[in-house]
Amino acid sequence: MEKSRHIIIREEAVISIQGLYKSFGDLQVLKGIDFTLFKGENVAVLGKSGTGKSVLIKIIIGLLKPDRGTVNVLGQEVDQLERRELDTLRLRIGFSFQSSALYDSMSVYQNLAFPLTMNVKNLSQAAVGMAVEEVLEAVGLKNKIHEMPSDLSGGQRKRIGIARTLILKPEIMLYDEPTSGLDPITSAEIIDLINKVQQQYNTSSVIITHDLTCAKNTGDRIAILLEGRFLKIGTFDEVFATDDKQVKGFFNYNFIQ
């Protein structure tokens, strides 16, 4: 596992969130989130299960609407956009699901070709084939092109899920628990892939995880989300050195695990 070296442009924010609140019924999940992701940066969001990490990235991509606050992505207020504008913005964002969310009635090739053929008109079969092969090469699964998702292992499904987002050449990648449910070796492969994607496609990424190894090896900054708020944001060493009891408690819990 080697952390990628890349340039972060701190003058250019690709995601800017201010005063974000979200609740489901009586349950307040996000309680005033302020967050900025700079161009070329990877931020790993760490937190316990049920603290609203996935809700945060689902709001960023417009799958959920915030109760309050502003979410600006690539210069556009996400919750103010019309359907067509939101779709145009989504083409610039890749979202890798925790469950991979591959279309189980389609082969790997069809899974990868589907977003491309649906969004780019008059694309020849050859061009689609080349694009599919390119992203499969990037995730190291070129030999799985004709397999069905049910025939793939958990790690392979995650890779194909990432490949499906890469086919539209996104500027921002949102990873939802990329290493959950994977063994340490496969986790390490996914971490390497996240870093490789960042270098090869010049993406800025938000990585939602509760895996310290993943956060340390992918994030330029680490954000600790506990009880609906970011308790600490900084480099891994800065966050690790904090005196905050809750943050320390979280780290201790993870080490015990």
Added chain:
Amino acid sequence: MAILPIKKFVFSKRIDPYFTGVYEAYKFTALFFREVFKRPFHLREVVNQSFEVGIKSLALISLTGFIVGIVFTKQSRPSLEDFGATSWLPSLIGIAIVRALGPLVTALICAGKVGSGIGAELGSMKVTEQIDAMEVSAINPFKYLVVTRVVATTLTIPVLSLFCSFVALYGSYVNVHSEETSSLVSFYQSAFSTISFLDIFSSVSKSLVYGFTIGMVGCYKGYNATQGTRGVGKAANQAVVLAMFLIFIEEVVIVQVANWIRYF
């Protein structure tokens, strides 16, 4: 001044969801009509779904139609024999099958086979985040999954219904032929002699409505499935039960309207 507690429910925790459910179903249907005339039309997917609904249901529809034809003829014969009117069998069976049994049997079979299939498929896609995956890939899942399926069932089920009626009439002929000598052509001629344009029109109209109902209910239940695999089963089950219930209500209404037109 005393602060009044905020009322959480209009009626009660158990009754409120029925009303919100009706409103959600209305919104879902309204969205269908907003999306169905907008580009892109995903014609290839409509054809694929029509194939799933139509061709893959043909064997079941044929067998059921054939059996319905035989059984209905067998049950009707003794009553007509009492009046020495067995020669009216083809006309009676023709009217009963084209006006009511053909569309109804087809709709009920399709509600079970197609409606549950759509409910389970979309429900499964919903709980495994495949619908969200489409959404984040800038693909309108409602248009791609719901509109195509509802259009396919609406267009295909009337064709299946007419086919079912023909097969049921053939079943009836087989039964008639086993009891007395008659030719297939004269049987069909006799059966169709009493069927009017209004009968065919009401039969096709009914099937269009049933097809729309089956597609819409299946999609609505699947698209709104929750609670993991349990929710998928529930969606499939509710898709069948609700579709069948609505089909019977629609049958009553359409028959009333057709009769009103017939005797107007």
